[in-house]
Amino acid sequence: MSAPAPALALALLAHGSPDPDWLRPVEQIAERLRVLAPALSIAIATLEHGPALADVIARLGESGVRRVVVVPVFLSGGGRHLKRDVPELVARVQREHASLEIALAGDALATDPDVLDALAAAALRRVALSSPA
DSSP: OOOOOOSEEEEEEEOOOSSGGGGHHHHHHHHHHHHHOTTSEEEEEESSSSOBHHHHHHHHHHTTOOEEEEEEOOSOSOSHIIIIIHHHHHHHHHHHTTTSEEEEOSSOGGGSHHHHHHHHHHHHHHHHHHSOO
């Protein structure tokens, strides 16, 4: 007998690309989340060239999930995707799946101060790696 699906899921929403290598960092984030929060259902959706948010939400709902938090895996919240497209998409998917609670968790993930600090630290490490010995 398999374990019941958690009532809460996290959907990582990324832009997407026809190049399958593009999704690898998002998949790595999902794997880390599965280790950090094993009781939480983790899914990946994309705006283009990958699993559509509506399809991901439908599968989560069919598995017994009742609440989905959508986290935008974007560097900047300054473009039309996060200002308009993503909120409209989440609202449309919510209307299509009225039995579920779907929440958009803030702005682009990289606007979080901890993420910005990690990106800055990674940039500094690359400077050190490129410096002559």
